[in-house]
Amino acid sequence: xxxxxxxxxxxxxxxxxxxxxxxxxxxxxxxxxxxxxxxxxxxxxxxxxxxxxxxxxxxxxxxxxxxxxxxxxxxxxxxxxxxxxxxxxxxxxxxxxxxxxxxxxxxxxxxxxxxxxxxxxxxxxxxxxxxxxxxxxxxxxxxxxxxxxxxxxxxxxxxxxxxxxxxxxxxxxxxxxxxxxxxxxxxxxxxxxxxxxxxxx
Amino acid sequence: xxxxxxxxxxxxxxxxxxxxxxxxxxxxxxxxxxxxxxxxxxxxxxxxxxxxxxxxxxxxxxxxxxxxxxxxxxxxxxxxxxxxxxxxxxxxxxxxxxxxxxxxxxxxxxxxxxxxxxxxxxxxxxxxxxxxxxxxxxxxxxxxxxxxxxxxxxxxxxxxxxxxxxxxxxxxxxxxxxxxxxxxxxxxxxxxxxxxxxxxx
Numbered sequence: 001x002x003x004x005x006x007x008x009x010x011x012x013x014x015x016x017x018x019x020x021x022x023x024x025x026x027x028x029x030x031x032x033x034x035x036x037x038x039x040x041x042x043x044x045x046x047x048x049x050x051x052x053x054x055x056x057x058x059x060x061x062x063x064x065x066x067x068x069x070x071x072x073x074x075x076x077x078x079x080x081x082x083x084x085x086x087x088x089x090x091x092x093x094x095x096x097x098x099x100x101x102x103x104x105x106x107x108x109x110x111x112x113x114x115x116x117x118x119x120x121x122x123x124x125x126x127x128x129x130x131x132x133x134x135x136x137x138x139x140x141x142x143x144x145x146x147x148x149x150x151x152x153x154x155x156x157x158x159x160x161x162x163x164x165x166x167x168x169x170x171x172x173x174x175x176x177x178x179x180x181x182x183x184x185x186x187x188x189x190x191x192x193x194x195x196x197x198x199x200x201x
Numbered sequence: 202x203x204x205x206x207x208x209x210x211x212x213x214x215x216x217x218x219x220x221x222x223x224x225x226x227x228x229x230x231x232x233x234x235x236x237x238x239x240x241x242x243x244x245x246x247x248x249x250x251x252x253x254x255x256x257x258x259x260x261x262x263x264x265x266x267x268x269x270x271x272x273x274x275x276x277x278x279x280x281x282x283x284x285x286x287x288x289x290x291x292x293x294x295x296x297x298x299x300x301x302x303x304x305x306x307x308x309x310x311x312x313x314x315x316x317x318x319x320x321x322x323x324x325x326x327x328x329x330x331x332x333x334x335x336x337x338x339x340x341x342x343x344x345x346x347x348x349x350x351x352x353x354x355x356x357x358x359x360x361x362x363x364x365x366x367x368x369x370x371x372x373x374x375x376x377x378x379x380x381x382x383x384x385x386x387x388x389x390x391x392x393x394x395x396x397x398x399x400x401x402x
Binding site: 003010017028041043051052 | 202203205206207208209212214215216218219220221222226228229230231232233234235239241242243244245246247249250251252253254255256264266267271273293294297298
């Protein structure tokens, strides 16, 4: 791609450095900004810079936060006896979007993965044990992706949490809503039969 | 999508306002920036702001430029007797990328479209006629997309240029390289037979 403007070239390169954005898409974004009022670009840039410099990690749950404590931990209407352990903020947001959970969270910051060299010390495991150690929690829900690394992490955490006496649960596994039985993998379908629940309407 | 951080929400909304970027993609971009060093975000923002505030229109060809005159018009090695008329900067870049053209350009800024209310006065037609009127040009090449509006624009421009005596040409139409004759539309295939060229190897 040949640019006759260094300013455009630099902006295209800045956009193209973002994941999933190629140079053609980047050019389209830049030309779009050029068509808008100057203030649009200025607001866009200042929002991104303010976000990057202002964002913090919640002191309690390690969620991303604007203050010392995130909005979820600060919300007094939430059930403070329940903690849901998630891998990252994306999983946290996915659960929040269901609108079905009103407890608190604990963001691990990853999962145990010997291949990638990530051990418990790289995660917020100690902070979780400390929270449980305070004695206010009734239940810790493991909402970790059902991969080998995920299962390892859940197993490790449940072992670590055992002495505290807190109830450890895991999100239900089974055939998804709208899913076709025919195409469900054997492991999931097998588990969904073994872990069947009483039918209620 | 539920955000526990206003800073993140604002950044996601800023990205999602760009064309072709939804909220999920916007969140991925924001989380990517959070993982990088602060300076990455600052450089990204400053590149975009500098571009938007610094960019100008070339005084001669109406291409986007960093200076009063764009790099192409300022390049003394280019053939100054040849002008290629294009609809927009994207078409200009596409032609530049072929590496086959060493003349100058003229960016119309659109094409004549009565439906969208775009007439010759909204385009840089007068500037083109002025350039031709100066008498240094030998040939004006029409590189306009072969749509109805495009053909109308080419017809209008060629009529306007006729009195000046300058040679007006249009880019060749025909079956594309790698194209399958079977799937070429009738109009293109018909024209490519009528406008056949002597075979040379």
